[in-house]
Amino acid sequence: xxxxxxxxxxxxxxxxxxxxxxxxxxxxxxxxxxxxxxxxxxxxxxxxxxxxxxxxxxxxxxxxxxxxxxxxxxxxxxxxxxxxxxxxxxxxxxxxxxxxxxxxxxxxxxxxxxxxxxxxxxxxxxxxxxxxxxxxxxxxxxxxxxxxxxxxxxxxxxxxxxxxxxxxxxxxxxxxxxxxxxxxxxxxxxxxxxxxxxxxxxxxxxxxxxxxxxxxxxxxxxxxxxxxxxxxxxxxxxxxxxxxxxxxxxxxxxxxxxxxxxxxxxxxxxxxxxxxxxxxxxxxxxxxxxxxxxxxxxxxxxxxxxxxxxxxxxxxxxxxxxxxxxxxxxxxxxxxxxxxxxxxxxxxxxxxxxxxxxxxxxxxxxxxxxxxxxxxxxxxxxxxxxxxxxxxxxxxxxxxxxxxxxxxxxxxxxxxxxxxxxxxxxxxxxxxxxxxxxxxxxxxxxxxxxxxxxxxxxxxxxxxxxxxxxxxxxxxxxxxxxxxxxxxxxxxxxxxxxxxxxxxxxxxxxxxxxxxxxxxxxxxxxxxxxxxxxxxxxxxxxxxxxxxxxxxxxxxxxxxxxxxxxxxxxxxxxxxxxxxxxxxxxxxxxxxxxxxxxxxxxxxxxxxxxxxxxxxxxxxxxxxxxxxxxxxxxxxxxxxxxxxxxxxxxxxxxxxxxxxxxxxxxxxxxxxxxxxxxxxxxxxxxxxxxxxxxxxxxxxxxxxxxxxxxxxxxxxxxxxxxxxxxxxxxxxxxxxxxxxxxxxxxxxxxxxxxxxxxxxxxxxxxxxxxxxxxxxxxxxxxxxxxxxxxxxxxxxxxxxxxxxxxxxxxxxxxxxxxxxxxxxxxxxxxxxxxxxxxxxxxxxxxxxxxxxxxxxxxxxxxxxxxxxxxxxxxxxxxxxxxxxxxxxxxxxxxxxxxxxxxxxxxxxxxxxxxxxxxxxxxxxxxxxxxxxxxxxxxxxxxxxxxxxxxxxxxxxxx
Numbered sequence: 001x002x003x004x005x006x007x008x009x010x011x012x013x014x015x016x017x018x019x020x021x022x023x024x025x026x027x028x029x030x031x032x033x034x035x036x037x038x039x040x041x042x043x044x045x046x047x048x049x050x051x052x053x054x055x056x057x058x059x060x061x062x063x064x065x066x067x068x069x070x071x072x073x074x075x076x077x078x079x080x081x082x083x084x085x086x087x088x089x090x091x092x093x094x095x096x097x098x099x100x101x102x103x104x105x106x107x108x109x110x111x112x113x114x115x116x117x118x119x120x121x122x123x124x125x126x127x128x129x130x131x132x133x134x135x136x137x138x139x140x141x142x143x144x145x146x147x148x149x150x151x152x153x154x155x156x157x158x159x160x161x162x163x164x165x166x167x168x169x170x171x172x173x174x175x176x177x178x179x180x181x182x183x184x185x186x187x188x189x190x191x192x193x194x195x196x197x198x199x200x201x202x203x204x205x206x207x208x209x210x211x212x213x214x215x216x217x218x219x220x221x222x223x224x225x226x227x228x229x230x231x232x233x234x235x236x237x238x239x240x241x242x243x244x245x246x247x248x249x250x251x252x253x254x255x256x257x258x259x260x261x262x263x264x265x266x267x268x269x270x271x272x273x274x275x276x277x278x279x280x281x282x283x284x285x286x287x288x289x290x291x292x293x294x295x296x297x298x299x300x301x302x303x304x305x306x307x308x309x310x311x312x313x314x315x316x317x318x319x320x321x322x323x324x325x326x327x328x329x330x331x332x333x334x335x336x337x338x339x340x341x342x343x344x345x346x347x348x349x350x351x352x353x354x355x356x357x358x359x360x361x362x363x364x365x366x367x368x369x370x371x372x373x374x375x376x377x378x379x380x381x382x383x384x385x386x387x388x389x390x391x392x393x394x395x396x397x398x399x400x401x402x403x404x405x406x407x408x409x410x411x412x413x414x415x416x417x418x419x420x421x422x423x424x425x426x427x428x429x430x431x432x433x434x435x436x437x438x439x440x441x442x443x444x445x446x447x448x449x450x451x452x453x454x455x456x457x458x459x460x461x462x463x464x465x466x467x468x469x470x471x472x473x474x475x476x477x478x479x480x481x482x483x484x485x486x487x488x489x490x491x492x493x494x495x496x497x498x499x500x501x502x503x504x505x506x507x508x509x510x511x512x513x514x515x516x517x518x519x520x521x522x523x524x525x526x527x528x529x530x531x532x533x534x535x536x537x538x539x540x541x542x543x544x545x546x547x548x549x550x551x552x553x554x555x556x557x558x559x560x561x562x563x564x565x566x567x568x569x570x571x572x573x574x575x576x577x578x579x580x581x582x583x584x585x586x587x588x589x590x591x592x593x594x595x596x597x598x599x600x601x602x603x604x605x606x607x608x609x610x611x612x613x614x615x616x617x618x619x620x621x622x623x624x625x626x627x628x629x630x631x632x633x634x635x636x637x638x639x640x641x642x643x644x645x646x647x648x649x650x651x652x653x654x655x656x657x658x659x660x661x662x663x664x665x666x667x668x669x670x671x672x673x674x675x676x677x678x679x680x681x682x683x684x685x686x687x688x689x690x691x692x693x694x695x696x697x698x699x700x701x702x703x704x705x706x707x708x709x710x711x712x713x714x715x716x717x718x719x720x721x722x723x724x725x726x727x728x729x730x731x732x733x734x735x736x737x738x739x740x741x742x743x744x745x746x747x748x749x750x751x752x753x754x755x756x757x758x759x760x761x762x763x764x765x766x767x768x769x770x771x772x773x774x775x776x777x778x779x780x781x782x783x784x785x786x787x788x789x790x791x792x793x794x795x796x797x798x799x800x801x802x803x804x805x806x807x808x809x810x811x812x813x814x815x816x817x818x819x820x821x822x823x824x825x826x827x828x829x830x831x832x833x834x835x836x837x838x839x840x841x842x843x844x845x846x847x848x849x850x851x852x853x854x855x856x857x858x859x860x861x862x863x864x865x866x867x868x869x870x871x872x873x874x875x876x877x878x879x880x881x882x883x884x885x886x887x888x889x890x891x892x893x894x895x896x897x898x899x900x901x902x903x904x905x906x907x908x909x910x911x912x913x914x915x916x917x918x919x920x921x922x923x924x925x926x927x928x929x930x931x932x933x934x935x936x937x938x939x940x941x942x943x944x945x946x947x948x949x950x951x952x953x954x955x956x957x958x
């Protein structure tokens with residue numbers, strides 16, 4: 001049957017291919033006939049058109065003969081004769097707009113004159129378009145009649161102009177012309193857009209279609225060429241529906257007839273072949289049934305034998321797995337099969353246990369479980385779990401088991417297959433793993449305790465070093481001594497940074513670092529990070545700047561402290577390896593989905609760069625790019641490793657790009673969530689400052705500033721600051737460019753970089769009378785002074801310029817100085833609390849006592865001293881205190897226990913405020929202090945600013 005179908009299908013395909021080729025051939029023949037029909041319709045139209053144009057051009061030849069005959073006549077006589085001659089032509093022939101004679105190329109005789117008075121006096125060489133002047137020149141050069149291409153005439157309608165030059169004794173005398181109105185000529189030639197189902201179109205020799213549609217020329221039309229003097233037209237014709245559609249009716253009839261014939265032939269062939277196949281199929285089916293029955297019987301017998309062999313092979317091969325088959329029909333299940341693996345596991349020979357009860361292998365207390373297992377097997381397909389079994393030596397061992405029911409033909413359980421594995425070794429490994437885990441946890445606790453103790457012991461003397469140097473720097477010192485003290489303080493701070501890096505890495509390594517999700521101001525984070533490296537950058541005269549893309553939101557939710565730490569580490573690294581140029585932070589949006597925003601940070605520098613073979617070491621802990629003994633740059637090698645781990649904790653990624661001798665770019669992408677205005681913390685940031693001083697800043701709106709800075713990033717940062725105050729700005733990268741802008745436009749203020757080259761030229765320009773009142777804001781490195789133009793410089797700012805600092809300077813220039821946002825330095829440490837605050841210092845270390853008491857004295861406070869927790873309690877029994885500065889690690893009674901006792905024993909009216917002041921700074925130390933009942937937390941070494949802020953917060957809360 002399938003063979004017949006295949007043969008029929010092949011025959012059908014062959015006939016359809018023949019039918020398809022015949023259809024294509026017949027279609028081509030029909031189209032050829034159709035083209036002949038269209039050509040037959042085009043010929044009379046084309047000939048009629050050529051004759052109509054030729055007849056009118058012969059009239060121009062007649063005008064040529066008339067002018068040659070009357071060329072010597074008087075003007076008045078020529079006017080009269082021209083009018084008679086022209087009126088005869090004009091009245092006897094349609095399609096002529098005008099006849100004209102132009103002696104020396106200037107129109108003097110035009111008919112009809114009343115409709116074409118504007119032509120009189122016009123020159124063919126001056127008043128015509130370049131294209132028409134070329135036709136005139138061609139008529140003069142060739143001495144032949146020249147026709148223009150069809151064009152829109154000034155009086156409206158489509159026309160063309162025929163011209164011929166007149167010569168008198170081989171000397172140019174003038175031009176005669178005839179203007180033809182093409183629609184009238186086409187109408188006289190019997191033209192219509194569509195004639196007998198044929199679309200027609202005309203185009204001139206330049207390819208411009210002026211009659212019919214241009215698509216006619218795109219449909220492979222029949223072309224009739226209308227010959228004209230010195231030119232030609234093309235008349236195109238094509239069926240209105242296209243060539244294919246014009247032959248569809250006869251083509252479809254022929255195709256349908258062919259299909260009917262093919263179907264009849266295929267049907268006859270199929271009927272004849274199917275009958276023969278049916279008879280063959282009946283014989284084959286009977287023979288196949290007999291063979292199939294024999295084959296199935298042999299296959300079943302073979303499968304049964306193979307199954308037995310497979311089971312036996314499994315039994316024999318599984319040396320560590322015990323297979324036991326037990327009779328399930330007896331109340332006491334008997335062993336029917338015992339595998340070699342079972343012999344090895346239990347220590348019995350197969351012959352010893354066959355026919356014995358299964359309880360032989362179980363503990364006495366588990367015998368009753370056999371009945372429960374038999375009952376459950378009727379409800380569940382498989383039983384599995386863990387059990388303790390007994391060897392022949394009465395040794396107990398743990399095992400994992402599974403029991404599978406074996407069914408007979410009626411579906412009844414006749415036996416059960418038990419599979420068990422000795423897991424003694426696995427149990428031993430589990431016990432070893434538990435011991436290893438306990439040892440690792442103990443090691444981690446010891447490591448954490450060691451780190452905490454090291455931190456405490458190092459921070460205690462550092463507290464004295466940094467605290468005392470802070471106090472010394474507040475006193476009057478000569479320059480040499482001040483330099484010594486600053487060197488000591490800087491070294492102490494460097495050591496503190498190293499300790500903090502090691503502690504941070506220890507926290508991260510112990511997975512105890514947590515990322516906070518609190519509202520933050522991104523711009524405040526960037527500016528704070530730049531401030532921390534500003535002094536170092538100023539020493540090296542490096543420009544610091546940040547640029548936030550316009551679509552980056554300032555208010556976000558994230559960990560401002562850790563984000564700042566990442567930025568400071570990357571900035572410090574950039575400043576360290578950069579000797580000249582600039583270090584910039586760029587922030588842009590990588591991806592935005594709903595309220596989640598992926599921010600792309602890039603810290604770039606113009607430093608020494610990193611070779612490609614060293615890039616793989618960048619983010620490894622305790623790793624230096626240069627590890628030689630002669631290396632120039634110091635460091636622990638932890639900054640980048642910590643930054644990398646922090647970025648990972650924030651769910652982001654970090655990478656670097658660098659080119660030796662050009663600089664480096666460190667990138668990281670983290671996700672942040674948008675924050676509502678209500679969630680933003682109240683800080684003295686640019687955002688909250690601007691909100692509070694909105695009325696003051698309104699006076700800056702509409703001002704215009706000129707920024708003169710050599711570095712693009714710094715200039716862009718200042719422009720962004722100005723934009724937030726609604727101040728327009730222009731940027732000049734050099735003094736010469738700034739002078740050009742000053743000459744061209746008026747500005748309200750100029751902001752100039754003190755490092756800009758050719759400053760005297762700009763200073764000279766600013767001293768001119770027209771710019772005497774222009775205020776100048778100078779921006780310079782930390783520690784520099786303003787230039788000599790003190791009268792012009794209205795404000796002096798240090799790099800990098802914060803937005804709030806620039807706003808404050810502008811307010812001092814354009815508004816009330818009292819509305820300036822910048823705090824005065826001399827008021828920074830002025831105490832705002834109560835000078836009669838009763839303070840108790842709990843500190844056992846004499847040096848730390850001296851530091852704390854000196855700081856309190858400098859801030860205007862007095863304090864009593866207790867050396868341990870018990871003395872604190874004794875002091876509270878004798879006197880009430882407003883504030884206790886509580887150390888944590890003290891002899892006899894520590895600060896935590898003392899705090900808990902105070903909170904639980906004293907009445908509410910006598911409860912003091914307690915500030916933790918400790919060298920413990922690991923994760924959980926702050927939380928532990930607050931949980932004990934303390935109100936504030938300050939880590940050692942104590943900074944005077946932090947102590948002042950903590951006391952002021954308590955004053956405000958009271």
